[in-house]
Each structure stands twice: as C-alpha cells, then as structure tokens.
Amino acid sequence: MNLPESPPPPFQRAMESLRTVRMRAEVNLDEAPAPQRLAPHAVAMTAEVLLRGDEVGSGRFVVLHNPDGHDAWDGTFRVVTFARASLDLEMATDPMVTEVGWAWLMESLAHHDAAYHSPSGTVTRVSSESFGAMSDRPSTAELEVRASWTPQYEELGPHLAAWADLLCTAAGLPPVPAGVVPLTASRRPLS
Numbered sequence: 001m002n003l004p005e006s007p008p009p010p011f012q013r014a015m016e017s018l019r020t021v022r023m024r025a026e027v028n029l030d031e032a033p034a035p036q037r038l039a040p041h042a043v044a045m046t047a048e049v050l051l052r053g054d055e056v057g058s059g060r061f062v063v064l065h066n067p068d069g070h071d072a073w074d075g076t077f078r079v080v081t082f083a084r085a086s087l088d089l090e091m092a093t094d095p096m097v098t099e100v101g102w103a104w105l106m107e108s109l110a111h112h113d114a115a116y117h118s119p120s121g122t123v124t125r126v127s128s129e130s131f132g133a134m135s136d137r138p139s140t141a142e143l144e145v146r147a148s149w150t151p152q153y154e155e156l157g158p159h160l161a162a163w164a165d166l167l168c169t170a171a172g173l174p175p176v177p178a179g180v181v182p183l184t185a186s187r188r189p190l191s
Contacts, residue, residue, distance in 0.1 A: 008041070008065075010065065011067075014154045014156045017156050017157040018063070018156055018157055021161050024168060024173070026049050026051060027048070029045055029047045030045065030047075032045060032046045035062065035064070038064050039064035039066045039078070040065070041064075041065040041066075042063060043063050044062045044063075045060070046058070046059070046061075047167055049173065056086050056173075057086070057167045057171030059081065059082050059083040061079070061160060062079070063079055065077050074117065074150055075118075077150065079116075079148060079156070079159050082146050083105075083145045083167050085167065085170035086141070087125065088172075098124070098125060098143075099123075101170065104166050105166050106119075109149075111162065112159070114158035114159045114161075116151050117149070122145075122147075124143070125144075126144065127139070145166065
C-alpha cells in the first residue's frame with residue numbers, strides 16, 4: 001500500500017505562512033481544488049469580494065511547488081492568480097485601464113514586501129451590452145487580471161495579502177489605512 005508522501009518542508013512552511021494572513025471583512029476566502037498536473041504540490045484558494053451582500057469581485061490564488069524547480073519559473077514555487085471585478089462603464093472605455101490594472105498588482109506586491117521575480121500576465125477589459133429579448137438588461141463591464149510570478153522566498157503570506165488587495169482595489173473598495181488591522185473575514189482553514 002502506497003501512503004501519500006507528506007509535502008516537503010518548504011511547501012509546509014509556505015502553507016503555514018498563508019494561514020497567517022488576515023483578510024478584510026469584505027473578502028470571503030475558501031480553499032479550492034488545486035491543479036494536479038502542473039506541479040507535485042499545489043494549493044488553490046478562491047475569494048469573493050462582497051459589498052452589502054453583492055459580489056463585486058472574485059478570483060483564484062494558486063501556489064505551485066516543484067522541489068526540483070522549473071525552468072519556466074526560475075525557481076521552485078510559482079504563484080498563479082486571477083482577479084475579476086465589475087468596472088464602471090466609463091472607466092472601461094479608458095485606454096489606460098489595463099495598464100492601471102497591472103499597476104494595481106505591482107503596487108500591491110510592493111506594498112506587502114512580497115519579493116518576486118519573473119512576473120507575467122494579462123489584463124483584460126470585458127464589456128457586454130444586451131440586445132433583442134435581453135435588451136432590458138443593463139450594460140456591464142469587468143476587469144480581469146491574470147498574473148503569475150515566482151516568489152523569492154517561502155514566506156507566501158505577503159503574496160496572498162497583495163492579491164487580496166488587488167481584488168479589493170479592482171472592486172472599488174478604499175484601501176485600509178496604515179496601522180489599521182482589518183476585521184477577519186470568514187474562511188476555511190487550509191488543509
């Protein structure tokens with residue numbers, strides 16, 4: 001009988017650092033099924049940003065770990081993220097909105113001292129207008145940020161906190177003032 005091997009110590013330390021992150025009350029974080037084929041060890045989380053009971057943003061945060069390293073990652077860990085938020089229709093027409101979305105991510109990583117290298121990603125604006133029998137639906141717009149980067153250290157808590165800040169910023173929530181500790185949101189513990 002083959003017993004599942006326990007995760008290596010670097011992955012265990014990384015998971016422990018994720019457990020220490022405090023989310024804003026508006027962020028509901030849950031563990032999700034992790035991708036199985038991308039790395040020997042992985043964990044995934046999903047989040048919803050709720051404002052007055054309405055979802056205004058959502059996303060996914062995935063940590064991949066290959067103890068042997070991966071040439072494309074230039075390291076043994078890779079963080080892969082997705083963030084989506086509703087966008088004001090006027091803002092969606094701004095030609096700079098995609099650059100702003102990427103800047104929000106870079107600023108969040110810097111703000112949380114989340115050391116990284118080899119970032120890559122895309123920022124997409126999606127606008128929808130309904131026609132015909134659906135013409136009574138309002139026009140909508142969303143911003144999607146898909147990004148990945150290689151953390152320089154096993155301490156991944158700052159990376160999770162930066163991603164959560166990106167979600168909140170994209171969803172239009174004001175930043176938490178310096179020195180203010182956010183109320184903890186509901187979340188399931190990482191296994």
